[in-house]
């Protein structure tokens with residue numbers, strides 16, 4: 001069972017990448033799995049729009065598959081526990097149930113955080129392939145400004161998240177790194193590279209038919225999930241940043257960005 005784990009900052013294009021990967025017939029994309037308990041509690045919904053996860057045709061199948069494994073259903077899982085043995089048991093049970101419900105051996109988990117990646121990588125039953133997705137400092141800061149994040153929040157998350165994901169990926173020779181900007185410009189080339197890394201053949205539905213599919217993704221960007229067109233383009237509004245923000249974000253984040261860019265793509 002392969003787990004494609006997207007490690008990234010918030011608002012870095014991970015919902016788009018999750019959907020594009022999920023358009024491959026051999027891949028099931030479930031979004032931010034770490035949010036499953038919040039979704040069960042009714043705080044947000046599955047992307048298919050039903051009110052409760054138990055009304056969703058996909059997640060109710062996952063629930064049934066869990067019960068067949070002897071687990072008391074989705075609500076009994078604690079996949080974010082700090083207890084290592086329970087973490088292994090509950091995550092393996094959930095991924096196995098997702099595989100049984102979807103018939104797919106490759107699962108995209110878009111939980112983004114490095115700690116979860118690190119723990120998943122240590123589970124022998126799972127073949128984890130991390131994909132580190134990142135934006136340029138200016139584009140990332142523009143996305144965060146649009147969402148109302150504070151300037152110092154940009155700096156700490158850009159450095160903190162990207163460094164921790166980079167370090168977690170360094171432990172795994174199968175890891176891949178993806179520049180959001182380069183992905184938008186050279187989508188097909190980058191998808192072919194990802195498919196080669198995952199070990200599946202390229203499928204053009206990833207490029208042409210990711211929008212408009214019925215998905216059962218948890219969490220993520222609402223606008224991207226409702227996108228009607230599969231066209232991918234860079235839409236960051238850099239004019240949102242003040243001159244001060246623009247200069248300092250660039251100056252303070254460039255050393256890390258340059259390190260990320262140095263090894264990001266074999267097609268560059």
Ligand SMILES: [Zn+2]
Pocket residue numbers: 046047048049050056057058059215216217
């Ligand atoms: Zn659903």
